[in-house]
Amino acid sequence: MPGSDILFLAHRLPFPPDRGDRIRSCHVLQALAQLAPVHVGCFADSEEDAAYGAELDKVAQSSCVVRKSKPLPMAGIEALLRGEPVSLSAYRSNELSRWVDRMLSGGRIGAIYVFSGQMGQFVPASWKGRLVVDLVDVDSAKFEEYARDPMPYRRWLFRREARLLSREEARLAARADHTLLVSEPEAELFASRAPDARNIRAMGNGIDTVRFAPDSVDPTPEMKGKGPHLLFTGQMDYPPNITAVTRMAREIMPLIQLRYPQAQFHIVGRAPTPAVLALALQSGCHVHGAVPDIRPWLRAADVAVAPLTLARGVQNKVLQAMAMAKPVVASPQAATGIAAEDGKQIVVAGDNRQFAVRTITLLERPERARAIGTAAREFVESQQGWPAMLAELPGLMGCDGKGTEGSRNAA
Known part of the structure; x- marks a missing residue:
């Protein structure tokens, strides 16, 4: 037995x-x-x-x-x-x-x-x-x-x-x-x-909605000053994440900077490869590596981005940002498995131009961005605990x- x-x-x-x-x-x-x-x-x-x-x-x-x-x-x-x-x-x-x-x-x-x-x-x-x-x-x-x-x-x-x-x-x-x-x-x-x-x-x-809560931490001081500030989080020796931040830094950020020349893109996560570290040479891009706590970075960001072209399952990085009441712009691949409504609790964008346009729209309409962040928080509290x-x-x-x-x- x-x-x-x-x-x-x-x-x-x-x-x-x-x-x-x-x-x-x-x-x-x-x-x-x-x-x-x-x-x-x-x-x-x-x-x-x-x-x-x-x-x-x-x-x-x-x-x-x-x-x-x-x-x-x-x-x-x-x-x-x-x-x-x-x-x-x-x-x-x-x-x-x-x-x-x-x-x-x-x-x-x-x-x-x-x-x-x-x-x-x-x-x-x-x-x-x-x-x-x-x-x-x-x-x-x-x-x-x-x-x-x-x-x-x-x-x-x-x-x-x-x-x-x-x-x-x-x-x-x-x-x-x-x-x-x-x-x-x-x-x-x-x-x-x-x-x-x-x-x-x-x-x-x-998602741990008690730990990942908007008022759980203060914003990191490293994202103060010129902006707006966009954030990607994840394990930075993982090939899909490398591809995503490379796409964001080299293809999407230049489009966003046509409207916001001082826009900053922050890459936060463990074990950045040489290819990821090299992205710091791109205008407005910062590679921070591992941090003790990702929440202060999420709290400070204006928009969290997830431009993955290859993603399997549910992206924790997206859930964490939503729990922190941040508006998230995600590729269709990164949004898969999360039953949030596009335009209400998350923003889904496909090609580079659409990704840039939908991000810019959130930056131009901060009240809209806050509403999506609030709805995102309510969504994960009710459905993703x-x-x-x-x-x-x-x-x-x-x-x-x-x-x-x-x-x-x-x-």
Whole structure:
């Protein structure tokens, strides 16, 4: 008979919740810990991240945090030799495998929550208890988008990754009790790619509306003076974010500066690449890197922008800005999965000219901008709180509040 505890497997330590995947995994983990004792197996990207193991210990009954240190070229070679996606090779760990085996052999685990498809490799074929797989996004579809790269060898690598990762996603979903995606469009896309999967459903991202509130912080002084001030936030070594800020700095800002010559564009986020740092040479552009708290920057901005051309799932950067009552101008891709009404709670803009025009309109009509920001705040308060997003989690895990019931498919 299965036990009552939950095993939570994540590709990244859920603390600190300072980027999209960690925000989701942190809130899911905390919700699971309210249902039953949780044991966490995960990776830490750096020694700095590993230091947050103390925060994990406050939530988890036990844990195994493995330092992710395998160089990407080595993971690539292993993937080629094994005929598997690089995404799996990069996260293979004998240490974590042995820990998972010990946890499962002890009989305490009744359910496994897999966060991100890379972690499904740690669930043994012999596991008969409840399995919930949270893919978040359809990562294989993301690599298909990357495969439009003009470099032939990169196209080949991305196509290979997309094909093999799609097989792994479908394999996991075929054995899972539930497969979760971050939005209805992602769930529908995945259902079309994994015909043998059962119980595919959306579980959206939420927002902490108490922490992200307009009056929670003072504006940063670094955005005072000449303006108006436009803001993009995000992990700045992530290719879609790099493409977005490059587009904003080089193609959209010059159009805005025809009307507002002193307009300033601020890029705030961890690990800016050399390509991102170089954008500081563009007129009115500033690259700030990591900051202790993004809220003062959101509070100070006139408009938050999200000109992503590739986006999967729900963009936390958009929800955070909306919660701070800021008007957001977003591409259709960045607005996907957020049921806000264009022109009322969010502004959606397509090509560069439309993006610039709709941003300028907000800057010219500050009362309109404030009204959209206020409506955005009301929208996330009523519809995007984490309790509402995770309300179905007990049922998905087979919990009655006293532990898990195991899989309906168990013998």
